[in-house]
Amino acid sequence: MSVLVAFVAAVLVGCGTWLLLQRRLSRIIIGVGLLGHAGNMLLMVSGGRRGTAPLIGTGDPAGFSDPLPQALALTAIVITFGITLFLLALGFRSWQLTNDDVVEDDVEDRFIARQQRVDRDIADEILAEAAQAAEEDRR
Amino acid sequence: MTALIPLPIAIPLLAAAISVIVGRSRQAQRVIGLVALASTTAISIALLIGADRDGILVAQSGGWPAPIGISLVVDRLSGIMLVTSALMLLAVLIFAIGQGGVERQHVAFHPMYLVLASGVAASLTTGDLFNLFVAFEMMLAASYVLITMGGRADQVRSGMTYVVISLVASTFFIVVLALVYTATGTVNFADLAGRIPQLPQGTQVMFAVALLVVFGIKAGLFPLFFWLPDSYPTAPGPVTAIFAGLLTKVGVYAIIRTQTLLFPAEAQLGTLLLVVASLTMAVGVFGAIAQDDMKRILSFHIVSQIGYMIFALGLFTVAGLAAAVFYTFNNIILKTSLLLVTGLVERRGGSSRLSEVGGLVRGAPLLGLMFALPALSLAGLPPFGGFVAKFAVFDAGVQSSEWVVVGVAAFVSLLTLYSMTKIWAGAFWGDPDDRPRQRPDTSDTLGGPALMMASTAAVVVIGVAVMIFARPLYSLSERAAEDLLEPIRYVSAVMGGRP
Numbered sequence: 001m002s003v004l005v006a007f008v009a010a011v012l013v014g015c016g017t018w019l020l021l022q023r024r025l026s027r028i029i030i031g032v033g034l035l036g037h038a039g040n041m042l043l044m045v046s047g048g049r050r051g052t053a054p055l056i057g058t059g060d061p062a063g064f065s066d067p068l069p070q071a072l073a074l075t076a077i078v079i080t081f082g083i084t085l086f087l088l089a090l091g092f093r094s095w096q097l098t099n100d101d102v103v104e105d106d107v108e109d110r111f112i113a114r115q116q117r118v119d120r121d122i123a124d125e126i127l128a129e130a131a132q133a134a135e136e137d138r139r
Numbered sequence: 140m141t142a143l144i145p146l147p148i149a150i151p152l153l154a155a156a157i158s159v160i161v162g163r164s165r166q167a168q169r170v171i172g173l174v175a176l177a178s179t180t181a182i183s184i185a186l187l188i189g190a191d192r193d194g195i196l197v198a199q200s201g202g203w204p205a206p207i208g209i210s211l212v213v214d215r216l217s218g219i220m221l222v223t224s225a226l227m228l229l230a231v232l233i234f235a236i237g238q239g240g241v242e243r244q245h246v247a248f249h250p251m252y253l254v255l256a257s258g259v260a261a262s263l264t265t266g267d268l269f270n271l272f273v274a275f276e277m278m279l280a281a282s283y284v285l286i287t288m289g290g291r292a293d294q295v296r297s298g299m300t301y302v303v304i305s306l307v308a309s310t311f312f313i314v315v316l317a318l319v320y321t322a323t324g325t326v327n328f329a330d331l332a333g334r335i336p337q338l339p340q341g342t343q344v345m346f347a348v349a350l351l352v353v354f355g356i357k358a359g360l361f362p363l364f365f366w367l368p369d370s371y372p373t374a375p376g377p378v379t380a381i382f383a384g385l386l387t388k389v390g391v392y393a394i395i396r397t398q399t400l401l402f403p404a405e406a407q408l409g410t411l412l413l414v415v416a417s418l419t420m421a422v423g424v425f426g427a428i429a430q431d432d433m434k435r436i437l438s439f440h441i442v443s444q445i446g447y448m449i450f451a452l453g454l455f456t457v458a459g460l461a462a463a464v465f466y467t468f469n470n471i472i473l474k475t476s477l478l479l480v481t482g483l484v485e486r487r488g489g490s491s492r493l494s495e496v497g498g499l500v501r502g503a504p505l506l507g508l509m510f511a512l513p514a515l516s517l518a519g520l521p522p523f524g525g526f527v528a529k530f531a532v533f534d535a536g537v538q539s540s541e542w543v544v545v546g547v548a549a550f551v552s553l554l555t556l557y558s559m560t561k562i563w564a565g566a567f568w569g570d571p572d573d574r575p576r577q578r579p580d581t582s583d584t585l586g587g588p589a590l591m592m593a594s595t596a597a598v599v600v601i602g603v604a605v606m607i608f609a610r611p612l613y614s615l616s617e618r619a620a621e622d623l624l625e626p627i628r629y630v631s632a633v634m635g636g637r638p
Binding site: 020025028032035036038039040042043045046048068069072075076079082083086087090093094097098103104108109111112115 | 269272273276280284287290292295300302306307309310313314316317318326369372429432
């Protein structure tokens with residue numbers, strides 16, 4: 001049983017990672033959701049073997065399933081749910097602003113890279129002029 | 140004294156709820172926020188004094204003994220971090236109120252800021268790995284809202300990167316939690332400290348690396364820092380200041396806590412930490428040198444400075460850990476003050492780009508002074524607090540004969556000074572080259588509205604106070620380091636004498 005659950009978790013992680021690497025936020029959100037599910041499944045596996053509902057007074061405590069991972073998974077599910085909603089709102093805001101939900105590159109990075117290219121071009125020009133001047137001197 | 144431990148978490152959280160209820164009145168929200176954070180600061184100071192005098196303070200929530208209940212623990216390290224973070228949160232809130240802007244326009248600012256404060260306090264006091272996850276999520280959920288507050292296109296763009304990378308880290312944290320629970324059957328720090336050494340050594344090292352990756356994303360370690368210089372600068376001014384000051388250092392705190400407490404000496408990642416630290420220091424500072432925007436320069440410096448803390452931690456000696464603790468809280472103060480000054484520069488000059496502002500020292504000399512003090516301290520010039528911190532790190536490195544890393548750290552230190560002089564020459568000297576995009580506001584003779592100036596000055600003064608009281612503060616850090624190297628003290632305090 002736990003091998004099956006672990007296998008399902010692995011498949012979920014695989015699909016989630018692929019979706020996470022896409023450019024569109026809508027796909028990323030689904031990917032994050034799948035990754036969250038995979039984490040929760042692993043939490044369930046960590047509880048060990050199956051058992052009866054862990055309610056005091058309903059049976060033999062030795063036959064209970066471990067309640068802690070269930071509580072942990074529940075907390076994690078609530079948190080993932082809230083953050084997913086926030087991401088959806090962010091995607092909606094992006095769609096409002098740009099009619100798209102593509103995650104763009106860092107503009108400042110490009111600005112700095114261009115800046116350095118400009119610097120290099122100027123340096124190249126100066127060197128070329130100096131070489132030309134030297135050539136003319138020799139003549 | 141132990142009754143006070145939950146209060147730094149509970150007071151801001153309760154205040155956040157009230158702040159939502161009175162959302163129509165900004166004045167009421169301000170009063171609630173200030174009262175909550177001021178009382179949190181007072182309680183944190185009391186907790187630090189208590190933890191320093193009586194040893195580690197423990198509160199078992201709900202009266203359930205560890206490891207069944209959730210333990211809240213304040214030792215010296217937690218206490219130092221609590222006091223520093225509470226002071227910075229209070230100062231930045233005053234700055235935000237003085238600035239208006241995002242604080243005035245959005246109902247959600249005050250509640251979210253208070254949730255952030257509560258999340259930070261919870262991360263610093265929790266004695267439970269899962270509770271640490273929840274505390275991080277509290278802190279991060281609030282930070283998602285604060286970083287995109289305003290909803291501008293660039294904020295949405297960088298907000299997406301920030302939220303997605305944080306979510307990846309959180310998911311990975313869940314996976315690690317599941318694995319740790321499967322292997323040990325507990326998530327309580329003190330209990331884990333007893334059980335992890337019984338695992339096979341490969342498993343121990345795997346857990347140590349996995350936790351380092353989880354917290355490394357939050358702390359901005361190389362190569363997991365790439366999101367940080369992109370997302371922090373787009374946030375509203377005061378928010379950038381508090382994020383830069385606090386959030387990454389909470390990640391560093393989590394790294395220090397887990398690596399020292401949970402893992403026995405043979406599973407500690409000394410060499411890995413030293414290599415990562417050198418690369419973090421160097422890559423961060425090289426990134427900073429290339430930038431043009433003050434906020435981005437300082438954001439890259441956050442990354443570089445994290446390297447120093449991890450370097451000091453990686454030594455796993457009393458001197459190293461004491462240096463790490465001292466460096467961390469000193470850096471929180473310096474980074475917050477530098478980014479608050481950047482907020483003032485942006486207001487005064489109309490931009491935070493070095494190519495667009497200039498000559499500020501003529502119109503606003505006080506602003507120049509408030510930048511120069513923490514900047515020189517950050518670069519590590521004597522006699523500032525940053526010099527004491529860096530000297531402690533170098534000294535610890537030399538004691539452990541880690542010459543290569545010490546060499547890298549010294550070189551990076553020079554480059555830090557270079558980029559600070561670059562900011563100084565670009566923003567405070569010379570003439571503005573281009574016309575800034577926004578109209579500069581030169582109406583105030585001081586350099587900014589009184590409330591913003593006063594709160595920035597207060598943080599700068601705290602930074603100077605670190606220099607004046609360097610000796611008692613360093614010996615406090617040393618005592619904190621001794622606690623960290625004797626995990627048995629933490630374990631016996633939490634487990635009540637049981638092994």
